């Protein structure tokens with residue numbers, strides 16, 4: 115090869131490299147890590163979010179999703195989000211409360227009367243207030259995903275009343291509210307990351323846990339825990355978050371794409387949730403899991419001190435009153 119053709123060849127490769135960089139730097143890529151299974155409705159909603167962002171931006175913005183805890187547990191992902199190592203994550207409000215203290219209100223047992231009440235509160239002004247309350251902690255809530263209601267499941271006997279929890283080691287999320295709730299109900303609260311729970315149940319590290327039907331089903335914990343008691347102690351939502359490092363770096367147009375896509379994904383997820391909740395319960399019943407409907411009264415009584423203790427400032431007292439005042443039968447919903 116002559117010197118001239120060698121020069122041309124070098125130039126050609128240089129141009130290719132520059133073009134590659136340009137294309138790359140033209141696309142805004144955001145890394146989203148979470149800990150749920152890919153069959154979960156919340157994961158599917160995130161895929162929908164990513165598709166919407168791609169559509170709205172004409173391919174100029176991309177969300178890359180890392181599911182199944184491959185980048186860490188929910189707590190670890192929140193820490194990565196705070197320092198800007200990942201751009202987005204989805205966390206349960208229970209884990210989030212130690213990063214965004216105002217979120218604790220949605221984790222209080224029986225603070226919501228029904229699924230409609232929970233949806234109206236989160237879809238309205240209180241929900242918006244909670245989502246933006248994380249900015250001083252380097253995270254911004256984009257939307258809530260429905261995670262239904264949480265109830266106890268156990269290995270050896272059904273939990274029909276709080277006394278049935280006595281002497282049982284109950285897995286809880288990494289959350290002060292969850293720990294306190296199980297203690298008040300008489301169980302021994304044991305925080306364990308979600309991804310480690312199957313083995314913990316199987317090996318007898320814990321005797322029981324609590325979750326919504328799709329999570330119990332998709333994790334296959336029902337293979338070990340054959341009793342599911344629908345006492346519905348909490349409605350703990352999942353929250354989609356963006357790091358403020360990432361958010362502040364976006365221009366107005368990119369912020370608009372992301373906000374709209376998040377909102378649309380939350381609406382879409384509600385339909386997916388309804389289907390998956392029913393499917394999960396039906397499948398577990400068909401598999402022989404004992405699904406029980408205990409009287410909620412005694413559970414409500416035992417955890418009441420938590421709500422009283424929460425209302426220890428004027429703001430918190432008012433917040434509980436505002437939640438109570440939300441009309442669950444009204445038509446207005448975001």
Ligand code: GCU
Nearest residue numbers: 205206261287308325329352
């Ligand atoms: C639910 C929730 C998850 C959470 C899990 C848990 O599945 O959607 O975000 O991690 O509960 O109990 O840890």
